[in-house]
Amino acid sequence: MEEKRTRVNIGIIGFGTVGSGTVKVLWEQKFEIERALGVTVEVVKIVDKDWIRSRSIVIPPSLRGEDPAEILNDDSIDIVVEAIGGLEPAFSIVKEALERGKTVVTPNKELIAKKGKELLQVALQSGSELFFEGSVGGGIPIIHALKEQLLGDDIEEIFGIVNGTTNFILSEMSLKGVSYQEALREAQRLGYAEPVPTMDVEGFDAAYKIAILASLSFRTQVDVDQVYREGITALLPQDIDFARELGYVIKLLAIAKKDKNQLELRVHPVLLPSWHSLASVNGVENAIFVKSRTRNLTFIGPGAGGEATGSAIVGDIIEAIRNLKYSCRGRAGYNFTANFPVKPMKEVVNQYCVRILAYDRPGVLGKIAAEFGACGVSLSAVKQPVSVPDQLTHIYFLTHHTPESQLQLALEHIRKLSVVSDAFAIRVESGS
Numbered sequence: 256m257e258e259k260r261t262r263v264n265i266g267i268i269g270f271g272t273v274g275s276g277t278v279k280v281l282w283e284q285k286f287e288i289e290r291a292l293g294v295t296v297e298v299v300k301i302v303d304k305d306w307i308r309s310r311s312i313v314i315p316p317s318l319r320g321e322d323p324a325e326i327l328n329d330d331s332i333d334i335v336v337e338a339i340g341g342l343e344p345a346f347s348i349v350k351e352a353l354e355r356g357k358t359v360v361t362p363n364k365e366l367i368a369k370k371g372k373e374l375l376q377v378a379l380q381s382g383s384e385l386f387f388e389g390s391v392g393g394g395i396p397i398i399h400a401l402k403e404q405l406l407g408d409d410i411e412e413i414f415g416i417v418n419g420t421t422n423f424i425l426s427e428m429s430l431k432g433v434s435y436q437e438a439l440r441e442a443q444r445l446g447y448a449e450p451v452p453t454m455d456v457e458g459f460d461a462a463y464k465i466a467i468l469a470s471l472s473f474r475t476q477v478d479v480d481q482v483y484r485e486g487i488t489a490l491l492p493q494d495i496d497f498a499r500e501l502g503y504v505i506k507l508l509a510i511a512k513k514d515k516n517q518l519e520l521r522v523h524p525v526l527l528p529s530w531h532s533l534a535s536v537n538g539v540e541n542a543i544f545v546k547s548r549t550r551n552l553t554f555i556g557p558g559a560g561g562e563a564t565g566s567a568i569v570g571d572i573i574e575a576i577r578n579l580k581y582s583c584r585g586r587a588g589y590n591f592t593a594n595f596p597v598k599p600m601k602e603v604v605n606q607y608c609v610r611i612l613a614y615d616r617p618g619v620l621g622k623i624a625a626e627f628g629a630c631g632v633s634l635s636a637v638k639q640p641v642s643v644p645d646q647l648t649h650i651y652f653l654t655h656h657t658p659e660s661q662l663q664l665a666l667e668h669i670r671k672l673s674v675v676s677d678a679f680a681i682r683v684e685s686g687s
């Protein structure tokens with residue numbers, strides 16, 4: 256095939272943590288990339304609405320712009336990196352870029368989880384391309400693996416730690432005794448957190464990511480609203496201590512499983528045995544397990560951060576340049592041919608750790624245990640710290656495996672007891 260391209264121009268929209276990380280990696284690796292591809296690669300415009308903010312790299316004023324239209328209307332720009340985040344105006348920008356035949360690379364998981372199918376359709380129609388490696392697992396090349404190497408695998412489960420911010424917070428609290436607020440501030444300072452950190456700590460970010468992973472793994476378009484979601488904000492430092500005493504750590508897991516042609520899709524904190532391979536994945540690291548009929552794989556790496564995610568974006572840019580160079584665009588690499596229903600959360604079976612805030616009075620434990628028993632929830636352990644008579648105290652219970660519906664019914668009854676002030680459950684993953 257005739258090689259025509261000798262130069263590719265790139266426009267960056269959004270010059271924050273990821274946008275600047277991408278430019279840094281591109282510039283540092285420019286010589287190697289150009290030598291490998293035989294193409295001159297130039298960043299010709301960088302657009303951001305805020306040029307006051309301090310950045311880790313300095314760029315010439317001539318490259319700066321403030322309006323995405325400066326990139327969209329520039330016919331010499333082949334590849335657009337969207338790194339502003341959120342749904343709008345990101346969706347309109349990406350759609351227009353694709354319609355204009357530009358290749359788009361984005362780490363925007365909310366955009367891909369909610370609008371990926373529509374945008375891929377636009378890309379197919381206009382013969383352009385959409386890449387989103389940075390949207391899941393930061394610097395871990397999991398999207399490429401699912402699109403290419405694992406396309407022929409019959410994937411049964413994909414799960415793991417997919418949010419760097421919450422893993423960083425839980426690790427800091429657990430390993431260094433740092434407070435939740437302090438750990439969150441540090442995650443923000445390091446550029447791991449989303450522009451709106453609620454996205455991280457309430458599990459939205461992980462829900463977007465597992466929706467993307469499940470869609471690719473099971474070739475079905477997963478609606479992010481079908482992902483059961485709990486974040487880490489209801490956890491207490493005492494939960495971490497209790498877990499540790501029993502030989503567990505607490506992690507926020509994102510889980511997608513195919514079970515008899517139904518999908519389990521959930522994001523929530525879990526107690527993991529400390530020997531579990533995910534238990535030692537700390538800080539901003541992410542880990543994703545893929546279990547297929549023929550092989551079990553583990554992907555571990557930095558789950559967030561400007562340069563780690565920038566490297567993933569540069570990987571997409573390299574693939575995009577190859578496709579431009581050899582005029583072989585329009586290969587989505589996957590499509591959604593299946594349509595699996597999602598298992599209702601109430602049917603999911605788990606073991607639970609239940610924390611109950613109750614008055615230390617005679618007969619309280621008996622009343623609580625009776626409610627568990629009445630709902631068919633069997634207990635495997637109870638722990639009450641030394642407490643003061645008639646004062647509120649946390650009591651922890653471990654249950655045996657039980658359907659979510661029974662556990663939730665028991666909690667509903669227990670919360671109504673006059674001696675109980677609150678009841679909260681964390682799932683326990685015994686896993687492999």
Ligand SMILES: NC(=O)C1=CN([C@@H]2O[C@H](COP(=O)(O)OP(=O)(O)OC[C@H]3O[C@@H](n4cnc5c(N)ncnc54)[C@H](O)[C@@H]3O)[C@@H](O)[C@H]2O)C=CC1
Nearest residue numbers: 269270271272273303304305338339340362363559560564
């Ligand atoms: N921070 C991280 O470690 C990772 C972030 N991502 C994703 O990357 C995207 C960007 O995230 P960050 O770089 O962390 O955010 P950020 O807040 O550091 O950067 C966003 C930049 O976009 C600019 N911006 C926002 N709206 C704009 C508009 N309408 N026009 C022009 N500029 C605009 C902001 O001024 C800011 O400089 C998000 O989709 C995020 O989910 C993905 C993986 C890792």
Ligand SMILES: N[C@@H](CC=O)C(=O)O
Nearest residue numbers: 418419420448449559
């Ligand atoms: N806020 C996200 C950034 C990467 O996707 C995270 O903490 O994982």
